[in-house]
Amino acid sequence: MLLTGDYHTHTPYSHGKNTVLENALAAKERGLKEIAITDHGFNHLLFGLKRSKLKDLRREIEEAKIQTGINVLMGMESNLISLGGLTDMKESDYSYFDIFLFGIHSILKYSRLSDAYHIMLKNYFYYKTGKRPPESVVKSTTRAYVNAVKNNPVDILTHINYKCFCNLEEVAKVCADYGTYIEINTKKSHVSAEELNAMARTGVRFVIDSDAHSADRVGDTLIADRLLAEADISLSQIDNIDGRRPVFRFDEYKRAHL
Numbered sequence: 001m002l003l004t005g006d007y008h009t010h011t012p013y014s015h016g017k018n019t020v021l022e023n024a025l026a027a028k029e030r031g032l033k034e035i036a037i038t039d040h041g042f043n044h045l046l047f048g049l050k051r052s053k054l055k056d057l058r059r060e061i062e063e064a065k066i067q068t069g070i071n072v073l074m075g076m077e078s079n080l081i082s083l084g085g086l087t088d089m090k091e092s093d094y095s096y097f098d099i100f101l102f103g104i105h106s107i108l109k110y111s112r113l114s115d116a117y118h119i120m121l122k123n124y125f126y127y128k129t130g131k132r133p134p135e136s137v138v139k140s141t142t143r144a145y146v147n148a149v150k151n152n153p154v155d156i157l158t159h160i161n162y163k164c165f166c167n168l169e170e171v172a173k174v175c176a177d178y179g180t181y182i183e184i185n186t187k188k189s190h191v192s193a194e195e196l197n198a199m200a201r202t203g204v205r206f207v208i209d210s211d212a213h214s215a216d217r218v219g220d221t222l223i224a225d226r227l228l229a230e231a232d233i234s235l236s237q238i239d240n241i242d243g244r245r246p247v248f249r250f251d252e253y254k255r256a257h258l
Contacts, residue, residue: 001208001221001228004240005034007156008077008101008183008209009218013057014039015047018215020057024064024072026218034071034245035218036099037061041078043088043109049076054096075099077158082111083118083140085147087154095258100250101183102148103158104141119144123164133165142166146174153253155246156181156207162190172199179249181239186223187211193230200233207240 009023010016018026020037027035037057039049049057061072074097078087087102088109094100106124110116118140126133141164148154149171157180161168168191175182182204184196188211191199200206210220228235239246 001225001241002030003032003208003219003221004243004245005036005071006032006210006212006219007036007073007075007099007207007240007246008038008158008185009035009212010039010077011037013037013049013053014044016213020060020072021064021067022215023212023218024068024070026215028068028070030219032070032219034073036073036075036101038075038077038099038101040105041076041088041102043079043081044105045107045109048088051093058096073098075101075155078102079108080104080119080144080148081108082115083144083147084111085144085149085151086111087148087152089152094250094254098251099155099248100153101156101158102152102154103160104144104162104164106163119164126165127163138165138167142170145171149174149178149180153250154178154180155248155250156183156209158183158209159185159188159190159211161195162188168195169198169202172202172204176202176204179247181205181207181246184208184224184227184238185211186220187213187217189223189227191227193227196227196231197233200231200237204237205246206233206238207246208238
């Protein structure tokens with residue numbers, strides 16, 4: 001399977017190994033048309049992108065475009081930091097970016113201690129112990145995902161349900177309604193074939209992303225290939241393969257409001 005674009009890659013601006021140019025060169029070598037550089041959001045306490053580095057990152061991206069002929073998008077894998085759906089990409093940051101991803105991560109500066117408790121600590125406890133989470137945990141995580149999609153012009157929800165627990169169908173329905181893609185992540189096995197089928201039945205659209213932290217994984221689809229072989233969703237529901245390019249809501253939002 002050949003990706004048209006890989007919209008989730010990291011560089012040393014967070015904790016990736018290779019430069020923007022090296023990621024773009026890898027994308028070109030593998031036949032991709034575009035790539036997004038999406039380092040971890042500002043509130044990640046260990047690996048977060050620094051606002052002071054945004055101009056440097058943009059400069060590297062523009063240079064990589066010229067050197068490779070690949071369309072390189074500047075993005076961020078923002079962090080969900082509140083049950084109300086806040087992420088660490090503020091509207092004042094929008095002008096710097098071309099694409100808006102978000103997901104649930106650990107070791108963050110959350111809006112409040114209660115948000116850290118409900119989003120991170122509770123989920124991580126049930127992930128680590130392997131115990132079935134109570135419905136209250138599933139409901140609160142679902143509500144946080146839903147609020148984030150409703151309240152932010154998010155393009156892609158990354159590795160849904162990785163180290164956390166939500167109602168996948170409910171989140172997928174909202175993503176379908178608002179035009180947010182759900183990522184099939186090829187670095188992490190985060191959903192089963194049955195769960196992917198259930199989300200697909202809502203009509204949500206998907207993208208396949210590598211979540212590459214090194215250039216040798218840019219464009220990788222192995223986990224997705226295996227997952228899709230077990231699932232029964234139509235490949236026409238995936239918008240970054242077979243020459244297709246996704247239509248991103250963040251770009252449309254910026255055209256209308258900025």
